[in-house]
Amino acid sequence: MRLALESSAKGRILGILVLLAWGIAKFPLEARLEKRMEDTRLGGYRPTASLRQQAGQAGFIAALGGLRAAVADMLWIRAHMAWQDVQYGRMKLLFDTCTAMQPRRVSFWDIAAWHMAWNGSVHIENAEHDPIVRRAKMREFYRLGEDFLLRGIESNPESWELYDRLGMLYRDKFKDMAKASAAYEEASRRPGHLEYTRRFAAYYLAEVPGREQEAYARLLALFHEGEHEWLPTLFRQIQKMEERLGIPDAQRIYHEVVKFAGTPGHAESAYAALRDLIKTGARQPAVIEMARALEQKMDMPAERQIKLPPHDQRPPE
Amino acid sequence: MSADNPITVATVHASAHKLFSVRRTWAIASNTFRDLVRQKVFYFMLVFALILIGTSVAMASISFQGQLQTVMDVCLGAMSVFTMLLAVLSTAMLLPKDMEDRTLYTILAKPVARFEYLAGKLIGVTMILLIATLLMTAAFCVVLYYWQGREIENIRLNDPVERATAAIAQLKAGTFTPTLFGGIGIILLRSIVCATLTLMLSCFATSWLFTVIVALMMILAGHLVPIARTVWQGPLGSAMDVPFHIAILMRLITVFVPDMQIFIVVDDIAVGVSVSGEVFLRIAGMGAGYVAVYLLVGYLFFAWKEL
Amino acid sequence: MNTPAIAIESLTKEFTNPSVFRRGKITAVKNLTLSVEAGQVYGLLGPNGSGKSTTMKIVLGLVTPTAGRTSIFGRDSRDVESREAVGFLPENPYFYKFLTGAETLDFYGKLCGLGGKVLRDRSRELLALVGLEDAANRRVGGYSKGMLQRIGLAQALVQEPRLLVLDEPTAGVDPAGSLEIRDLILRMKQRGITVMLCSHLLSQVQEICDRIGIMNHGELVREGALDDLISIENQTELTLENASPALLAELRERAEAGGARVLAAHKPQQNLERYFLEVTREKK
Numbered sequence: 001m002r003l004a005l006e007s008s009a010k011g012r013i014l015g016i017l018v019l020l021a022w023g024i025a026k027f028p029l030e031a032r033l034e035k036r037m038e039d040t041r042l043g044g045y046r047p048t049a050s051l052r053q054q055a056g057q058a059g060f061i062a063a064l065g066g067l068r069a070a071v072a073d074m075l076w077i078r079a080h081m082a083w084q085d086v087q088y089g090r091m092k093l094l095f096d097t098c099t100a101m102q103p104r105r106v107s108f109w110d111i112a113a114w115h116m117a118w119n120g121s122v123h124i125e126n127a128e129h130d131p132i133v134r135r136a137k138m139r140e141f142y143r144l145g146e147d148f149l150l151r152g153i154e155s156n157p158e159s160w161e162l163y164d165r166l167g168m169l170y171r172d173k174f175k176d177m178a179k180a181s182a183a184y185e186e187a188s189r190r191p192g193h194l195e196y197t198r199r200f201a202a203y204y205l206a207e208v209p210g211r212e213q214e215a216y217a218r219l220l221a222l223f224h225e226g227e228h229e230w231l232p233t234l235f236r237q238i239q240k241m242e243e244r245l246g247i248p249d250a251q252r253i254y255h256e257v258v259k260f261a262g263t264p265g266h267a268e269s270a271y272a273a274l275r276d277l278i279k280t281g282a283r284q285p286a287v288i289e290m291a292r293a294l295e296q297k298m299d300m301p302a303e304r305q306i307k308l309p310p311h312d313q314r315p316p317e
Numbered sequence: 318m319s320a321d322n323p324i325t326v327a328t329v330h331a332s333a334h335k336l337f338s339v340r341r342t343w344a345i346a347s348n349t350f351r352d353l354v355r356q357k358v359f360y361f362m363l364v365f366a367l368i369l370i371g372t373s374v375a376m377a378s379i380s381f382q383g384q385l386q387t388v389m390d391v392c393l394g395a396m397s398v399f400t401m402l403l404a405v406l407s408t409a410m411l412l413p414k415d416m417e418d419r420t421l422y423t424i425l426a427k428p429v430a431r432f433e434y435l436a437g438k439l440i441g442v443t444m445i446l447l448i449a450t451l452l453m454t455a456a457f458c459v460v461l462y463y464w465q466g467r468e469i470e471n472i473r474l475n476d477p478v479e480r481a482t483a484a485i486a487q488l489k490a491g492t493f494t495p496t497l498f499g500g501i502g503i504i505l506l507r508s509i510v511c512a513t514l515t516l517m518l519s520c521f522a523t524s525w526l527f528t529v530i531v532a533l534m535m536i537l538a539g540h541l542v543p544i545a546r547t548v549w550q551g552p553l554g555s556a557m558d559v560p561f562h563i564a565i566l567m568r569l570i571t572v573f574v575p576d577m578q579i580f581i582v583v584d585d586i587a588v589g590v591s592v593s594g595e596v597f598l599r600i601a602g603m604g605a606g607y608v609a610v611y612l613l614v615g616y617l618f619f620a621w622k623e624l
Numbered sequence: 625m626n627t628p629a630i631a632i633e634s635l636t637k638e639f640t641n642p643s644v645f646r647r648g649k650i651t652a653v654k655n656l657t658l659s660v661e662a663g664q665v666y667g668l669l670g671p672n673g674s675g676k677s678t679t680m681k682i683v684l685g686l687v688t689p690t691a692g693r694t695s696i697f698g699r700d701s702r703d704v705e706s707r708e709a710v711g712f713l714p715e716n717p718y719f720y721k722f723l724t725g726a727e728t729l730d731f732y733g734k735l736c737g738l739g740g741k742v743l744r745d746r747s748r749e750l751l752a753l754v755g756l757e758d759a760a761n762r763r764v765g766g767y768s769k770g771m772l773q774r775i776g777l778a779q780a781l782v783q784e785p786r787l788l789v790l791d792e793p794t795a796g797v798d799p800a801g802s803l804e805i806r807d808l809i810l811r812m813k814q815r816g817i818t819v820m821l822c823s824h825l826l827s828q829v830q831e832i833c834d835r836i837g838i839m840n841h842g843e844l845v846r847e848g849a850l851d852d853l854i855s856i857e858n859q860t861e862l863t864l865e866n867a868s869p870a871l872l873a874e875l876r877e878r879a880e881a882g883g884a885r886v887l888a889a890h891k892p893q894q895n896l897e898r899y900f901l902e903v904t905r906e907k908k
Contacts, residue, residue, distance in 0.1 A: 009621075010621055011617050011618055011619075011620055011621025011622065012521065012617075012618060012621075014617045015517075015521070015614040015615075015617035015618045016614075018610065018613060018614050018617065019572075019573060019610070019614055020572060020573075022606075022610045023571070023572030023573055024572065026576075026603075026606065027546070027571060027572075029603065029606075030542070030546070030576045030579060030603065031546060031550070033579050033596075033599050033600065033603060034543060034546075034576075034578070034579065036596060036599065037579070037582075037596060064537055064540040064541070065397070065398050065401065065536075065537065065540070066394055066397030066398050066401065066504075066507075066581060066583070066584075067394035067395075067397070067398055068394070068581070068584045069389075069390035069391075069393065069394055069583070069584040069588075070373075070390045070391040070394035070395070071394075072390070073376065073386075073387045073390050073391065074376070077376070102584070102588065104585050104588045104590055105386070105588045106588075338737060340734055340737060340739060341734065341735050341737065343734075344731055344734035344735055345735070348720065348723075348731055351720075351722060351723075352720060352722060355722045418718035418719075419714045419715075419716070419717055419718060420717075420718060420719060420720060422681075422684075422686060422712065422714045422717075423712065423713075423714060423717060423719070423732070423776070423779060423780075424732075424735060425684075425685070425686055426684045426685075426686070426707060426710065426711075426712035426714075426789075427707060427732060427735040427736050427783070428704050428705060428707045428708045428735075428736060428737070428783075429704070429707075429735050430704045621688065623639075623687050623688070624681065624686040624687060
């Protein structure tokens, strides 16, 4: 190993040249790796100037050094302290920072939205006297909640929970059933979703004027999946659609429920289905007769039998 | 032996000199390791990390929900920061100390190549970092296990049985995952990259403090490399918005500073994102690249250095 | 002819002035040519800043020369292999404080590619040679100056080099220790090891060196066999014991009659170093 050059400056120049070559060579490698990590939803966080203002200098530097998640947790606790002090403006800013730092943490988006749309709006409802201002301000808080959920979905497109909360927000606060149904529909397409999201997507579609045909098809599909889907809300929505769309009697679902009740071996569940059907509006003689027959067969005491109001003894024309 | 028969001494080292000797490098590495173990900074760091793990417990108990996640966030964050600081602080002192004590003269006056000396130092630091990471991981696992137990207890108390069983199974499957330990491996790799960077700088620098400050600044700037790259790659229109001197600075950062952001996977792991083996391999590949290049550049600086 | 232990050919070394305000070169060594034959004890002398340390560092490959070349037993100093044949003791050496004396030798032995039983035996032998058997398992951090110098000498000898380079081996060591180190160097010489010594303790150099070179301002100003350099050819010293004043007067007369001139007649004095050692040894 021979040191051909003599001055230490030559070593430095050579070293810097190697660094430069590596710097140029690594550029595409790092860009590709960053892209790959983004594709797998890793490192959704990118430091930005606005975050620097929000987190403060120290927090920002700590976040860069590998304490990002811990700093976000600390700010999260601070946001909850702000809630206890009823400082909704401050909460919103802190939630923005937390979610910017940990965009992959679904619970941050979820809870931030809930604080805005539910707690915040209720706070306004109690605190604001002027009804017009109250309405406007409450709506503003709903919007803030919606905004958190939509941004959260952008960072976590595979999360069914955020779509679920969005559906709930549209249903309960905005009273927008079309959007609620669409949100539940999205939730039901994501892994890990709970069964009700699929039902809700169909149920709330039935509330949207002008989309009855579509809703009816969806509800029927649910109905045909089997008895486990025969829930009171499904019966109610289907019968509502049958009325609205003027579905011929022969095609209405009560025939199938009666047929199911007529096959032996499951008297209890068949009776429960008939009772739900009647409770949600069915008055067809075939339904009532079958129910009565089952009551007799099961020796049901009179006080537990289905009671119909006097004017409802006959089916409506 | 008599004075009349002068040159009969050198008999021991009959074998030819090897360009790179594992034995020599290992002698320096194990010696560096012993040296570092005896330095108080190591114990100080370790105690500090343990205190931080304790703090995570305190923080989790005031946090409203997601206590397990808070514990993971704080512990993993503490581990990344402490291994990084340990790497920079302990490496920065190695060369200046040997030079000041003139032990460097005695070592390099032996048939030791300067590359072997540098590689030995780096391996010694790597061993310290490995041990520190293992110790912190062990402490972290104990804390995590305890909090997992508490969370399970919570679920048992609050949820109906059939949902609790599923939730507990999900919790258990999501806590001690391969991704978590892979992420800790990346923390270790990141600290080795930081150590190599510091070693390279200390081959160039004249003072210990300069090395530490520049290394920390480069590591910090390393987290901004994605932004710098965006400015460089961005379309002409958006690049025009950036003032000229900023644009130059961004280019310098992209070229000369390591992209530290690629090593930050733990922040996402605590959230439950799983990382594929392929991404781990790519990160490890980049890390190995940095270590190799910085060691080479450090050698180039050091080979021509006047001692 | 034998290969010289050290060959220095037209060596020049310039340093850049580190001060920003006074840019320019400082020439530490100017066109130096010198060779040390195998088996010699060579003393390189000179005031501080005369370039002797720089010369040594270049020989050992620690500093690269601006011009010229140096070699050890024919191997270029820039080759790592050249250092297999050389042991070096720097000025005021410090070793790793946390190692014991034995571990220190073990460490340096491994750096030279030794290991196992060979190294253990060699280490024990050297500790005995430098008189540190009792301190072998003590931390080097607790060693006195003289002990550090001796363990330094032992580590320099660990791979049985043919050449020893010693920079101020007795600086800061008390006279007794200094004497021991001197004896060690003489023993090395007896074993056939070439020694190059840098010192400004001239009395010691005078006692052990065969040949000296004197450097000043980066240049070799005098070089040669010690006896040739310092003996005054036309003068003779006589030392008598129990001479009566009459005999002395007679001698003086005879001398002047023979054409010689008596320059000085005085009582010789004891060497202060010897006197000091006698006094301190009595106390023990």
